[in-house]
Amino acid sequence: MAVLQGAGIGEIGAVVVRYYGGTKLGVGGLVRAYSSGLxxxxxxxxxxxxxxxxxxxxxxxxxxxxxVEHLLQRLDVLIEGREFSELIRLTLAVPLSVTGSINKELAPMSQGQLKIDFSQ
Structure with a gap:
């Protein structure tokens, strides 16, 4: 566990498989063997x-x-869904780092008409 915690990686798990059973190595030896594998x-x-x-x-x-797609791509916004009718409805996943500014960037390209609704 200490090896994983010290790796500086979040959301990680590991499985070490040994082909020999038993505890001839002792508890400390097993810990060293598993740590070495990791x-x-x-x-x-x-x-x-x-x-x-x-x-x-x-x-x-x-x-x-x-x-719109060009701007979304530049800001690393994921388009998760598209619905086409008289208008186009895009379902988006917007990075938290741009949620406060993205509507300001959309405004000039649409005379202020385009705005992302985050109230879902």
Whole structure:
């Protein structure tokens, strides 16, 4: 457990499998064996940074979609759903780091009409 806690990685678990049963190594030897296995694998671990996001929705016209998608991509906003009718409704996952400013960036491209609704 100390090896995982000292690795500086959040949300991690590990399973070490031994092919030999028994306790000939003793409790301390088992701890060292398991720790050694973890230490060997941690440098090979592929990690992914988890970004906290807030759900929101945005309604836009078809002629605005390309500009909206470009802005969303630039700000690392995920489009989780699209509904097409007379207007387009986008379901979004917006990084918390831009939730306060994204509507200010949408305003100039739509004369203030576009706004993400975070009240879901």
């Amino acid at each position: 230490k060997q694998m941690l440098p090979r671990l592929v990690t992914k940074t988890k970004m906290l996001r807030e759900k929101g929705s945005l309604v836009c016209r078809y002629d605005q979609l390309a500009d």
